[in-house]
Amino acid sequence: MYEELFKKAQTTEEAVGRLARVVKVLRAPDGCPWDRVQTHATLIRSMIEEAYEAVEAIESGSMENLREELGDVLLQVVMHAEIADEEGLFSLKEVAEDESEKMLRRHPHVFAEKLEYQGENSSMSVDNVLDLWENIKSAEKAKRPVKQAMDEIPRQLPALLRAEKIQKKAAKVGFDWPDVSGAFDKTAEELSELKEAFAGQQGQDRMREELGDLLFAVVNAARFLDVDPEDALNAASRKFMDRFSYIEQRALASGRSLEDMTLGEMDALWNEAKEKER
Numbered sequence: 164m165y166e167e168l169f170k171k172a173q174t175t176e177e178a179v180g181r182l183a184r185v186v187k188v189l190r191a192p193d194g195c196p197w198d199r200v201q202t203h204a205t206l207i208r209s210m211i212e213e214a215y216e217a218v219e220a221i222e223s224g225s226m227e228n229l230r231e232e233l234g235d236v237l238l239q240v241v242m243h244a245e246i247a248d249e250e251g252l253f254s255l256k257e258v259a260e261d262e263s264e265k266m267l268r269r270h271p272h273v274f275a276e277k278l279e280y281q282g283e284n285s286s287m288s289v290d291n292v293l294d295l296w297e298n299i300k301s302a303e304k305a306k307r308p309v310k311q312a313m314d315e316i317p318r319q320l321p322a323l324l325r326a327e328k329i330q331k332k333a334a335k336v337g338f339d340w341p342d343v344s345g346a347f348d349k350t351a352e353e354l355s356e357l358k359e360a361f362a363g364q365q366g367q368d369r370m371r372e373e374l375g376d377l378l379f380a381v382v383n384a385a386r387f388l389d390v391d392p393e394d395a396l397n398a399a400s401r402k403f404m405d406r407f408s409y410i411e412q413r414a415l416a417s418g419r420s421l422e423d424m425t426l427g428e429m430d431a432l433w434n435e436a437k438e439k440e441r
Contacts, residue, residue: 217229353377
């Protein structure tokens with residue numbers, strides 16, 4: 164009955180089509196009980212997790228793992244498209260076609276002949292291309308309130324990344340510091356307000372608010388410094404784990420457990436780890 168599904172594809176088109184047919188069978192009345200009951204909403208967590216796992220594979224440098232994780236991400240796309248197709252909303256073909264049209268429209272410097280684009284091509288830098296991309300996106304969404312553009316930034320994004328995107332939307336219309344000194348001053352101001360909230364015992368809600376303001380200000384500073392705040396925090400986390408591992412190894416080498424050590428002893432080993440990094 165499903166013999167054709169077990170035939171290896173020879174082309175990219177056949178491979179994607181094979182996956183789409185597999186998903187259709189899984190969603191059929193006599194298919195998989197789990198797949199049949201999935202909805203766009205129930206698959207949200209899977210979409211997020213698969214995307215993060217693909218990023219992890221990229222950062223680890225494991226191409227074998229990346230190949231697998233990209234397949235998992237593709238499965239999510241196909242699954243959502245199949246659910247929408249069943250509901251008469253759109254199909255996988257329409258998803259792919261819409262994206263192709265968007266890419267053609269937003270790359271007039273590449274597809275100049277068909278799009279009658281007047282401008283340089285081979286001499287364009289990456290920054291030029293990004294500026295062109297943003298200009299075309301803005302034209303597509305002309306006269307849209309900035310707040311609406313901010314609302315469309317997914318809430319499921321990592322908080323630091325989402326804050327950066329919100330700030331960039333505001334900066335595009337001139338609501339921004341002239342230079343990084345303003346961001347530094349704002350960071351110091353927010354830290355002071357957090358300390359005041361703590362010292363004045365103003366409650367958990369107030370401290371949560373002030374801590375949020377501080378983090379938002381730090382993201383602003385990162386933006387001016389052209390530093391990815393997500394990357395910076397992840398690097399700091401890795402550094403912390405490496406130094407903590409040094410403490411743990413030294414403790415084990417001396418026949419002691421971390422619980423038996425004083426904070427001062429652990430702090431001394433922490434500083435040793437820092438010295439070894441230099």
